[in-house]
Amino acid sequence: MLAKLDSSPLGTTVRIARIDWTSMTHDEGRRLREFGLMEGCEVVPMHRGSLFSREPLALTIGRMKVIIRGKQAAAIEVEPTTP
Structure with a gap:
């Protein structure tokens, strides 16, 4: 089951299944690729903004x-990763 990264639970490892590159500028996409954010990559959401x-x-x-x-x-x- 796919979910959006912005609503993924904090502290849980997830795997990037798809990135909508057309929804961001060329520079934003380049920056994310430089960080290694690509399909298949595992990431852990750690912290969201502030209280508001x-x-x-x-x-x-x-x-x-x-x-x-x-x-x-x-x-x-x-998508969730399997242990």
Whole structure:
């Protein structure tokens, strides 16, 4: 079952199933690819914004921690990983 990255549970590893590259600018897409966000990659959503906002979203990708915008996270579909 696919879900959007922006609504994935915090602290749970998910696998990127699909990214809607057309919903973001060329520079946004390039930045995400530089971080290693591609189909098949496993990420862990760690923290969302503040008390009053759900963005930005902090992710762990391997040993790296990155922050992406809510709009970008909404363009990424993820699936649960199997243990």
